[in-house]
Amino acid sequence: MSGLIQSVRGMNDVLPEETPLWQAVEGTLRGVLEAYGYREIRTPVVERTELFARSIGVVTDIVEKEMYTFTDRNGDSLSLRPEGTAGCVRACLEHGLLRGQSHRLWYAGPMFRHERPQKGRYRQFHQVGVEVFGIPGPDVDAELILMCARMWRELGLEGLRLEINTLGDAEARRRHRADLVAYLRAHEDALDADSRRRLETNPLRILDSKNPDMAAVLAGAPRLIDYLDGEARAHFEGFRALLDEAGVAYEVNPRLVRGLDYYNRTVFEWVTDRLGAQGTVCAGGRYDGLVEQLGGRPTPAVGFAVGLERVVALLEGRREAAAAERAPHAYLVAVGEGPERAALGLAEALRDAVPGLRLAANCGGGSFKAQLKRADRSGARVALLLGEEELAGGRLTVKWLREPDHAQRTVTREEAVALLRALVAGRGSPGAA
RNA sequence: GUGAGCGUAGCUCAGCUGGUAGAGCUCCGGACUGUGGAUCCGGCGGUCGUGGGUUCGAGUCCCAUCGCUCACCCCA
Numbered sequence: 001m002s003g004l005i006q007s008v009r010g011m012n013d014v015l016p017e018e019t020p021l022w023q024a025v026e027g028t029l030r031g032v033l034e035a036y037g038y039r040e041i042r043t044p045v046v047e048r049t050e051l052f053a054r055s056i057g058v059v060t061d062i063v064e065k066e067m068y069t070f071t072d073r074n075g076d077s078l079s080l081r082p083e084g085t086a087g088c089v090r091a092c093l094e095h096g097l098l099r100g101q102s103h104r105l106w107y108a109g110p111m112f113r114h115e116r117p118q119k120g121r122y123r124q125f126h127q128v129g130v131e132v133f134g135i136p137g138p139d140v141d142a143e144l145i146l147m148c149a150r151m152w153r154e155l156g157l158e159g160l161r162l163e164i165n166t167l168g169d170a171e172a173r174r175r176h177r178a179d180l181v182a183y184l185r186a187h188e189d190a191l192d193a194d195s196r197r198r199l200e201t202n203p204l205r206i207l208d209s210k211n212p213d214m215a216a217v218l219a220g221a222p223r224l225i226d227y228l229d230g231e232a233r234a235h236f237e238g239f240r241a242l243l244d245e246a247g248v249a250y251e252v253n254p255r256l257v258r259g260l261d262y263y264n265r266t267v268f269e270w271v272t273d274r275l276g277a278q279g280t281v282c283a284g285g286r287y288d289g290l291v292e293q294l295g296g297r298p299t300p301a302v303g304f305a306v307g308l309e310r311v312v313a314l315l316e317g318r319r320e321a322a323a324a325e326r327a328p329h330a331y332l333v334a335v336g337e338g339p340e341r342a343a344l345g346l347a348e349a350l351r352d353a354v355p356g357l358r359l360a361a362n363c364g365g366g367s368f369k370a371q372l373k374r375a376d377r378s379g380a381r382v383a384l385l386l387g388e389e390e391l392a393g394g395r396l397t398v399k400w401l402r403e404p405d406h407a408q409r410t411v412t413r414e415e416a417v418a419l420l421r422a423l424v425a426g427r428g429s430p431g432a433a
Numbered sequence: 434g435u436g437a438g439c440g441u442a443g444c445u446c447a448g449c450u451g452g453u454a455g456a457g458c459u460c461c462g463g464a465c466u467g468u469g470g471a472u473c474c475g476g477c478g479g480u481c482g483u484g485g486g487u488u489c490g491a492g493u494c495c496c497a498u499c500g501c502u503c504a505c506c507c508c509a
Contacts, residue, residue: 006500061507065434083509111509116434118503127509194506205507259508269509280509307509335467370461372469387467401469408468 010115010123018312020322025155025311026108029128032151036143038104038130043087045110049077055086055290057261059201066113080112083260084129085287085303086294092133093296102134108308120278120310129305130284133291136300138235141266141286142242144304148270148282149248151306157314160281162249164268165256166236170289172227173264177203179222190217204257225254235265258283262290266302275310282306327379328358329423333371334386340365342391349413350384354420376401381423384416 007013014022033040049069056063068080081087084107092098092105108128115121130147132140145162152160167173181203188196191214195206207218228236243250250268258267267285275281284304291299332350334343347361360378362371368387375383385397385408396416399408411419 009500066507113508115507116505117501118505121508125509129509202507277504278508283509305509310509333468368467369465369469372467374469376469383469385468389467397467399468404470 008123010117012122012124017323018319020326021312021315021319022308023326024318024322025308025315026128028154029108029151029306032147032154033106033128033130035150036104036147038106041088041091041105041107042109043084043091043107045081045112046078047081047087047090049079051086051090051294052079052082055089055260055262055294056083060259060261061201062113062259066115068112068114082113083111084109084127084305085131085260085262085290088129088131088303089291089294089296089301093291093294098133098291098296098299100134102132104130104132106130118278119276120307120313122309126308127305128308129303131301131303133299133301135302136288138239138242138266141239141302142246144284144302145243145248145250145268146246148304148306152270155311155315156318157281157311159274160270160272161251162268162270163253163256164239164243164250164266165253166225166228166232166239167258167264167267167285168224168228168232169264172229172232173224176222176224176227179227180204180207183221184217187217190214202257202259208255208257223254232265239266258285262287262293264288268304272310272314275313278310280307281310281314324379326358327381328360329380330357330359330382330384330420331375331378331380332359332361332384332386333368333375334362335366335368335371336388336391338388339386339391343386346386350417350420353417354424356424357420359420372399382419 049067052067053063058064062082067082070078072078088105088107092103097103106129108126110124110126112124114123117123130144132144149162152158168176181199184191184195184199184203184206188199191199191206192209192211195209195211195214198206204224207221209218240250240252256267256269263285265286265288268283269280270282271279272281273279282304284302286300286302288298288300291297291301330350332343332347334340343361347359350359351357360375360380362374366374368385372383381400381402383399383401385399387397390396390410393410395410395412397408397410398416398419400406
């Protein structure tokens with residue numbers, strides 16, 4: 001055990017016990033995205049490092065110290081993507097998708113950040129993300145919120161809280177940031193070490209400090225909301241009105257800030273208090289300036305990303321149920337030389353005759369007892385027994401593994417096919433066997 | 434990057450003040466020549482994370498190192 005090679009720190013295996021829950025989550029999210037007319041885009045996991053530096057921001061933690069960056073054989077600096085938006089914008093620009101038309105897109109896949117792992121935070125993690133290009137109004141912002149709400153509903157995820165805020169436009173943010181830094185510098189002796197460091201890196205975060213000693217100073221700090229111009233203000237009011245109209249509950253959190261530089265105007269987060277320190281399950285906002293910043297024409301854009309590890313963690317209680325939904329319908333037991341030789345062919349014939357059938361055929365021999373044990377553990381609803389007697393008579397014995405009140409019966413292959421069809425259709429009437 | 438807690442069988446863990454490693458679950462087999470999930474019996478399975486030190490003797494004490502977990506930071 002000590003000599004074995006282990007997985008890379010912070011990069012986890014998802015074992016077969018767990019994959020059914022992941023598949024259920026992914027399937028549900030995909031269904032919702034399609035219900036809103038969003039189309040999937042797939043982009044590489046590796047991009048030029050410069051793409052992330054120019055989009056996320058050079059001085060952010062992500063770019064400064066969390067990227068997996070390496071030099072390609074030809075000398076280019078490449079990085080594993082730490083988030084999905086930059087690559088998506090790059091792909092759209094590269095293929096001319098942003099000329100005039102609007103696009104509603106989604107993607108899913110692994111992201112990489114070299115952080116210290118902890119609950120809900122991993123070095124390889126998975127996101128489902130959405131990006132909308134070319135629609136400036138608050139109606140899409142609201143649509144994204146409604147889409148999220150539907151995702152939670154269909155997943156059966158309860159207790160998520162929606163927090164929203166507006167960051168205004170670039171100009172307002174610049175003025176506010178300058179005033180804020182000046183104000184905080186004037187009170188620098190009242191700041192703790194962390195906050196002094198953040199004066200350089202992320203001054204907005206200082207407002208979010210949990211240190212009670214700084215509360216008085218922070219209360220007097222310039223507020224971003226006072227810097228908003230009329231248009232940004234109207235956008236936010238419009239967004240809120242649409243949420244109210246739709247009956248979505250939310251909370252305005254003026255201290256809600258996004259870590260990535262490119263956000264402006266609407267930002268939002270869906271949070272839970274059931275995941276320890278990493279309570280954000282989904283976050284997003286508007287980034288109207290990013291496309292231009294990456295060399296395209298000015299193009300309004302909004303998006304969000306869902307952290308799949310966090311969603312799966314919240315749904316952990318449904319692991320068994322999800323696994324049961326994907327278990328085989330039937331397990332084919334074959335004992336004896338003749339039956340064992342005939343089993344694979346019979347299994348093929350049954351799969352041909354019953355579309356959608358999930359049939360596990362026993363391999364590796366074993367006694368009746370051993371094979372039934374495997375059948376039981378496979379989660380199958382019925383065991384199909386093929387022994388010398390059945391083989392000689394062209395029949396199969398159907399044994400119900402989950403319904404103790406249904407006796408096993410030996411039937412013709414045609415009857416077995418009919419029964420399996422009913423099982424697959426979900427109207428399995430076990431008594432009919 | 435900083436701090437704290439924890440590393441004993443595939444999994445969950447016991448092992449008191451140092452005396453030469455155990456249980457439950459899983460898996461395989463038997464009781465039951467073609468019948469699983471219950472019960473009983475048996476079997477497989479361990480360089481006690483790794484390296485060094487103290488000692489007649491270290492799973493136990495000391496040091497280092499690696500790993501895991503949680504928190505800070507940051508964020509999905």
